[in-house]
Amino acid sequence: MTMWQIVILASIACLAIKMAGYLVPPRVLENPASSRIADLLTIALLSALIAVQTLAQGQSVVIDARVPAVIVATALFALRVPFIVVVFVAALVAAGIRALG
Numbered sequence: 001m002t003m004w005q006i007v008i009l010a011s012i013a014c015l016a017i018k019m020a021g022y023l024v025p026p027r028v029l030e031n032p033a034s035s036r037i038a039d040l041l042t043i044a045l046l047s048a049l050i051a052v053q054t055l056a057q058g059q060s061v062v063i064d065a066r067v068p069a070v071i072v073a074t075a076l077f078a079l080r081v082p083f084i085v086v087v088f089v090a091a092l093v094a095a096g097i098r099a100l101g
Contacts, residue, residue: 066094
């Protein structure tokens with residue numbers, strides 16, 4: 001199986017799953033428990049993506065300049081700093097750490 005066949009197959013599978021969502025009865029979606037689970041699942045998946053992108057390099061875990069930059073970004077978000085400032089400061093932290101060593 002070639003890479004393109006895998007990509008096309010995965011795309012079809014994603015579309016089928018998305019279309020299956022329209023078959024879910026509205027009463028299930030209005031249930032507070034399912035709404036809460038959907039909210040928490042979104043947060044968990046985003047957190048996992050951030051962790052993998054910050055700590056992974058290939059098949060290994062790497063602690064480098066990205067970790068302090070994410071910590072600084074998290075602190076700035078907690079202080080309600082505008083997004084563009086957070087990105088700029090986190091980039092400066094990462095660049096500064098890389099420049100030092």
